[in-house]
Amino acid sequence: MAQIDLDKVLDKAWADKDLPTVLDAPVSALKGVSDRQGALLEEAFGIKTVADLANLKYARWAQALAALDTAGK
Known part of the structure; x- marks a missing residue:
């Protein structure tokens, strides 16, 4: 099961929200995104x-390429 410290990735106004609410939140809910x-x-x-x-396909493509790069190291 995947885990993440929401206090580290979310603006403090969003850290106590449930996952569906966070996923529906504007990207500015992510810490560091204005x-x-x-x-x-x-x-x-x-x-x-x-x-x-x-779900941005370009981000997924970039993640897949990065995973390929680290697989050989």
Whole structure:
């Protein structure tokens, strides 16, 4: 089972929310992502929520490439 410390990845206003609420939250709920950066993600990729960002195909492709790179090390 995967675990994550929500205090480390979420803005403190979102850290006590349940997972479905966090996934539906704007990307600015993630620690270090500003409202302006969230607006830019929406403009560039149509990203509105944390779930949208998680499912962004370009991010998944990049993660797969990075995994291939570390597999041989």
